[in-house]
Ligand SMILES: Nc1ncnc2c1ncn2[C@@H]1O[C@H](COP(=O)(O)OS(=O)(=O)O)[C@@H](OP(=O)(O)O)[C@H]1O
C-alpha cells in the first residue's frame with residue numbers, strides 16, 4: 001500500500017494549516033489565548049488549525065469513511081461568552097482559504113462541525129487520522145517552536161506522518177553560521193511506511209531525503225528535550241547524559257519539531273520523561289515517530305519497547321520516551337535504566 005493520495009491530502013492540509021498558524025502567530029492577541037479545563041493554553045490558532053485540517057482532509061478524500069482523533073473539541077467555543085472568539089477563528093480561517101484558492105466561505109457552524117470531526121477514539125481497527133493542530137502551544141504563544149502534526153493509523157500502526165514546523169530553520173539548528181541563505185524558516189517533514197523521510201520548505205521550493213545522525217560515539221552527540229520543565233524531568237536527562245559522556249548542553253525546544261530536527265541529524269538523541277501521573281497522548285507522538293523512524297531512528301519507552309498506537313487516545317508506556325539511531329540505542333537504554341534505578345533508590349550515605 002503506497003498511501004499516495006492520503007499523503008498528498010495530508011501535505012496539503014498541513015501546509016495550509018502551517019501558513020494559517022504563521023499568520024496568526026504574527027498577530028496573536030492576548031484575547032486569542034484561553035485556558036482549558038486542565039489549565040493548559042489553547043488559542044484561536046489551535047482551533048482554526050484543527051478545523052482547517054479536518055475540512056481539507058474530508059474534501060480531498062471524499063470517498064473514505066473519515067475518522068479523526070484530535071486534541072481539541074468545540075465545547076468551550078459553544079458557550080455564549082465565546083461568540084467573539086468563534087467569529088475571529090472563522091474570519092482568520094476564511095482569509096486563509098481564500099488566499100489558497102478555496103471559494104467556500106465557512107459559517108460559524110461549519111467551523112464547529114469541522115473541529116468536532118476530531119472526536120474519534122482511535123484503536124486497533126481500520127483507519128484513523130491523528131492530529132495535534134498545534135503541538136507546543138506554549139512555544140507558539142512564546143513565539144518559539146511549534147508543530148502541526150498529522151498521522152494516519154492503519155490497523156493500529158502509524159503508516160503516514162506529516163509534520164509542519166513553521167518556525168524551524170531549513171538549515172540545521174546545530175549550525176551556528178547565520179548567513180542569510182540559512183535564515184529561511186518553515187519546514188514540512190513527511191514519511192510513509194517503508195519509503196523514508198523527506199523534508200521540504202513550507203513554500204515547496206526545496207525538497208530532500210533526510211537521515212538521522214550516524215554518530216556512534218555518544219560523547220559527540222547532542223540531545224533534545226522539552227523546553228518546559230513541567231513536561232519532562234531535566235535532572236534525569238542530565239544524569240543520563242553524564243553517564244553517556246555527552247559534552248554538549250541539552251537543546252531545549254518545544255513540540256514535535258524535536259522529532260523533525262532529529263530526523264535530519266541536527267542532534268542524535270531525544271529524551272522525554274514526563275513527571276509522575278502524566279499520560280502521553282497519541283497525537284503528541286504519532287507523526288513525529290514515523291518521521292524519525294523512517295529516517296533511521298529507533299523510538300522506544302524506557303523498557304526498550306516500541307510505542308503502541310493501537311490502544312486508543314493514550315500511549316501505554318513505561319516511564320518515558322527515548323529516541324536515537326540504531327547504533328547508540330543499546331548504550332542509551334543502559335544509561336536510562338541505570339539512571340532510573342539510581343533515581344528510585346538514591347545511594348545511602350555512610351552509616352555512622
Ligand atoms: N505535564 C506534562 N508532561 C508532559 N507533557 C505534557 C504535560 N502537559 C502537557 N504536555 C504535552 O506536551 C506537549 C508539548 O510537548 P513539548 O515536548 O513540546 O513540551 S515543551 O513545550 O517543549 O515543553 C503538549 O502539547 P500541546 O498541548 O499540543 O501543546 C502537551 O500535550
Ligand SMILES: [Mg+2]
Pocket residue numbers: 040041071137
Ligand atoms: Mg494542548
Ligand SMILES: [Mg+2]
Pocket residue numbers: 132134135136283284
Ligand atoms: Mg501536543
Ligand SMILES: [Mg+2]
Pocket residue numbers: 046071132133134135136137
Ligand atoms: Mg496541541
